[in-house]
Amino acid sequence: MQALRIDVRSSYEMQRIGELIGKAVQGGEVLALYGDLGAGKTTLVQGIAAGMGVDARVTSPTFILLNEYTGAAGRRLVHVDTYRLAEEIILAEAATFGLEDLLTGEFGAKDVVAIEWADRIEALLPDDVLRIEITAGDDDPDVRTIRMTASGERSTLLLENLQI
Ligand SMILES: Nc1ncnc2c1ncn2[C@@H]1O[C@H](COP(=O)(O)OP(=O)(O)OP(=O)(O)O)[C@@H](O)[C@H]1O
Ligand SMILES: [Mg+2]
Numbered sequence: 503m504q505a506l507r508i509d510v511r512s513s514y515e516m517q518r519i520g521e522l523i524g525k526a527v528q529g530g531e532v533l534a535l536y537g538d539l540g541a542g543k544t545t546l547v548q549g550i551a552a553g554m555g556v557d558a559r560v561t562s563p564t565f566i567l568l569n570e571y572t573g574a575a576g577r578r579l580v581h582v583d584t585y586r587l588a589e590e591i592i593l594a595e596a597a598t599f600g601l602e603d604l605l606t607g608e609f610g611a612k613d614v615v616a617i618e619w620a621d622r623i624e625a626l627l628p629d630d631v632l633r634i635e636i637t638a639g640d641d642d643p644d645v646r647t648i649r650m651t652a653s654g655e656r657s658t659l660l661l662e663n664l665q666i
Contacts, residue, residue, distance in 0.1 A: 506650045506661055516542045516646060519666065520549020526663040527554065529577055529612040531656055532605060532628055534620030537636035542646050543618045544583075546636070550616060551579050562618065567595040576612050583618040592623060602626060630654025632661065 510516050523533070523546075533550070535543040544562045551560045555574025560581065563569045568582040582601065584592050596602050605615065605626050620627065632652050639645035652658040 504652050504658060504661070506664070506666070508648045508650075508666060510542075510646050510648060511642070512644050513542065513545050516545045516648075517549035517552070519648060520546040520551075521553035522549075522664055522666055523660070524550040524553020524555075524573075524579075526660055526665070527577070527614045528656075528659070528663075529614060531614050531660055532631045533614065533616040534627055534631050534633045535616060535618050535636070536621055536633065538638070541636040541638060543636060546634070546648075547579075547581055547616050547618070550614070551581075554579055554614065567592065567601065578613045580613055580615045581618075582615065584622040585619045589622070596623070596626065628654075630656050632657035 508519060510519060535546065537543050544560070548560045551571055551573070554577055556571040556579055558571055560571065562583045563581060564586065567584070567587060568580055571579045571581065573579055587595065605628050617623065620633070630653060632650060635649045637647050639647065650661060652661045
């Protein structure tokens with residue numbers, strides 16, 4: 503399976519979908535999140551963290567590029583948010599944090615990287631990435647559509663393993 507579309511009706515459901523993703527990851531996946539302000543990217547990542555067995559409260563990294571969380575089975579969730587950072591800072595910080603290594607597949611086999619506003623570092627993304635686009639509905643403010651597209655072996659496997 504290469505693509506999947508899901509309609510969700512509440513932030514609770516968004517978290518539940520995130521949990522299913524968090525349970526299905528094996529490590530080594532890059533999840534690129536797209537969507538406007540308040541679309542639900544962080545909400546989804548909170549669910550992913552829960553699904554990976556992260557105990558800590560997940561908030562968006564605000565004045566830094568990324569937060570790291572340890573989940574079950576030694577898996578690590580790396581949560582990146584590029585929104586508030588200028589492009590030069592992103593690139594400089596990317597080098598400092600080894601983000602380029604993370605994104606070019608040099609990362610630990612147990613790491614999962616989730617990136618909010620991935621469009622801002624599109625050029626840094628690896629070939630194998632699961633793109634997750636969240637859009638709001640026109641009428642009901644709580645309705646969102648999630649579109650997932652896989653572009654490689656790992657991301658395709660993740661979509662296939664999703665129990666939705
Ligand atoms: N179906 C839904 N899915 C996700 N969030 C929803 C939904 N319905 C309502 N919400 C609300 O929308 C808001 C989403 O905020 P969230 O921080 O997850 O968005 P974001 O995409 O990360 O925004 P930002 O671009 O500022 O980082 C939350 O207040 C949440 O409660
Ligand atoms: Mg956010």
